[in-house]
Amino acid sequence: MSLTIALAQTNFWVGDIAANIKHLVAAALCARDEYHADLVVFPELCIIGYPAEDLLLRADFIAAANNAIYQLADAVDGIAMVVGFPEKADGQLYNSAVVLQQGVMLAKYRKQALPNYGVFDEQRYFAAGDSPCVFEYNGTFIGLTICEDVWRAGIIEATREAGAEILLTLNASPYQSGKSQLREAVICQQVKAAGLALVYVNQVGGQDELVFDGASFVADAQGKIIYRAVEFAEDMGLVHFVGGQPIAAACSPLYADVASEYRALTLGIKDYVVKNGFHGALLGLSGGIDSALVLALAVDALGADKVEAVLMPSRYTQAMSNEDAVLEAQALGVKYHIIPIEPAVAAFTEMLADVFAGSGKDTTEENIQARCRGIVLMAISNKQGKLLLTTGNKSEMSVGYATLYGDMAGGFAPIKDVPKLLVYQLAKYRNSLAPVIPERVIIRAPSAELAADQKDEDSLPPYEVLDPILERYVECDQTAEAIIAAGFRPEDVARAISLVDRNEYKRRQSPPGIKITSRAFGRDRRYPITSGYRGF
């Protein structure tokens, strides 16, 4: 028996069922007419996009999603479609997959393994299915699974025991660095153990804090990848099966770490801007490495004509900072404004003189500068309908080295989950494609330039020390003792951890940003603000 299966790696819009149906129909017709596929597989919950979060609690939304399945079944004939949707049945909601063919529902599967960790809250919404699903199509017995199902032992085996010769899995598996490799390693091992070829279809695109990388694939019964779709873009794959075994097809390569992170960031920016209807993006350009990288990412995501930069020097801004910022904007062909903040800073200083009489200078005065920049940027953003991008990195977010309503003001924080050392790597990677960031920006010591002769290292351990401590504490939940035992100085560990602990309140008000590590701030790491826990 032979069977041709199309993998529809598609980018959906959370919440817009009508648009998603239109997209599904177009993709199905393409699979049928241009690829001559017998069956086309779409991602998990593709009717509504993933994750729809508390939209799943709205009865009207769920009713519309369920009605859409009937509409879709009638809209396309001549090809079977495997589609994910939130199924309402018996007073429960299931994360289901359905096989539609010639207007009828050939089979239906309810996801058994519901992830409720990290960024996932599926047990908030869904009841778990309790049985495998196998259906016959053109003489081949095909099993259905959904995402988490194939990461856990047991479900693949049970589906094979129920008679499956091929396994389809519908996914919404978000990106993090190294995830494609991890995903293939874990799942291919399960596949190999079960001796069952698998078709893995993942969604692609940005959704708030998440980027879905695609990288859909087909593994044969020995766990060997015989087809892979591109990463970070829509793609339609086609694999022929003969007697349950897939015939090798073209494999797109996986990007190496830094290249994949760069693409995840640009896709995340692009989809946030486009799906939220902004006219473009805007950012403050300081001459430092962070804003230089965000500018390059924004231009690569949106095009130079959609991006605008604003230089806002103060008395503490060094000449080379302004020069480098101008060079960056010019190298990328981006329109820029220069708006010195001194008049506003002077006004606030005068306005607050009475209240502050007798007090010494502290970070208050630094924050005022950062917040004056925030007002300028937000004003231009409001006036022009452009999304303001913040430029803070994960190291800063971790230790609170940022000003609320100042440099943290903005709608989206592209490099919020990028540690400072990785910021440098990404900048060098971008320059390796074409030089757009002056070398001096990469070499000079980082400074917030909010006070005279200020350097980040005046108040923080060097990033070569800070970043690995933060990774251990924030991402790996290591204790201070364990981090010190790994060779870090107790005073550095104490400083880093206590800053992380104390700055949850700032992070809670930061704009969303793109998750690229194993644990991002936001939905992925849910800490109380009010907390007596002290990691050190």
Place this chain on the structure above:
Amino acid sequence: MSLTIALAQTNFWVGDIAANIKHLVAAALCARDEYHADLVVFPELCIIGYPAEDLLLRADFIAAANNAIYQLADAVDGIAMVVGFPEKADGQLYNSAVVLQQGVMLAKYRKQALPNYGVFDEQRYFAAGDSPCVFEYNGTFIGLTICEDVWRAGIIEATREAGAEILLTLNASPYQSGKSQLREAVICQQVKAAGLALVYVNQVGGQDELVFDGASFVADAQGKIIYRAVEFAEDMGLVHFVGGQPIAAACSPLYADVASEYRALTLGIKDYVVKNGFHGALLGLSGGIDSALVLALAVDALGADKVEAVLMPSRYTQAMSNEDAVLEAQALGVKYHIIPIEPAVAAFTEMLADVFAGSGKDTTEENIQARCRGIVLMAISNKQGKLLLTTGNKSEMSVGYATLYGDMAGGFAPIKDVPKLLVYQLAKYRNSLAPVIPERVIIRAPSAELAADQKDEDSLPPYEVLDPILERYVECDQTAEAIIAAGFRPEDVARAISLVDRNEYKRRQSPPGIKITSRAFGRDRRYPITSGYRGF
């Protein structure tokens, strides 16, 4: 057989196990020595406070909590203690209750019903127990349950069938308006059906977005409340049981709706300020009803000497606004500053003149004013270590009638979950105790005063119309059709719903505030920002 049970309605500090143990020991000794109780019952997870959120993923934290149980067992003799803790066993984490007596663990129970809806994420952390727990103490058979267990059918019955003559339940049940009444009604019905007297111990105190109201109680086997602790304060209750039946004790009354909401808000403010170590609180006083209420709440929570107000008039501020703001500060005995914002607004207008050349005026200019006020307030907050309270209400948060980094700037948003009409009721309630808010502030039409002759009703439906639409849409998930069918004008429903849908991005960056309704913004309502769903 007779038994004297103490209900320790206590206020714990999330994350600080050492402080909580100290508090537990002191309360247990008090129950033993002053109340001569045989057994003292504490709230759910009291060793670590509730909710500890992702601290529960830290191995060191869990190990410390488990060790603390042994420490506690040894610290107090002569009384049995029933204590909640996160139990690590067999590679799983359980939400458990343990009975400690004379240094030994007399019994242990694992919570069976793990809530994973609304503000609760217990399935993110805990595995569910699968069996009831009954232990004998002084000749009486006592059953253990935890919070959600007694809201669901089946678990009380199963515990009675396992031999319980009395049921203890440990709780961390957060406040919302009318919750005490609901709680007693639901649980007493279960109690009556099972024919089992119940001791219900709830925690008290504020924790980020949540307030726990206490209101611990004892119901007899007929479901009649025979004892109730005070609401919104620590309390130690004492009930004697003879032959499994409780002897009636003094019942604190439940506060009526508005009075209970007022107390929830003051407790929430107090605990946020105190537990986070602020020196006091600060707010902008506009002469409007919202800031007038927040000022009164802050003073009632913290004392007048801990609160400071700032008046920041602009050219659009009416004289009566300034006058009323001064009267409010004076009536409550609060120190206040007057800082006109005109110099800063003028500076920004000049700085942005080139970029804005040719553009007409829009909300950008209004936002600049609000943001200048935000800078002034944050500067004073930074300089003095006082928490900045925002004064926005739920109606404004719902429709985005607020300026990010402007009036939304601050660390805590006390009335974020209070609809505008309830703001008026709370203000009148406060004035009924002692007049502190000028009558004119309550009567005059609300205005943001960011443009000439501006009224809220210029851009929004009247609050008498808006608030019930918002309640139906945000709290009850009703559709536009259902709201219109209930008698609201389609254009008002369309305006309100589309504003709610479009303003999720603002709410995501707002400070936390106190949940008092059935669904608050924040952890309670988790909507995507990027969303194609349109409720209208």
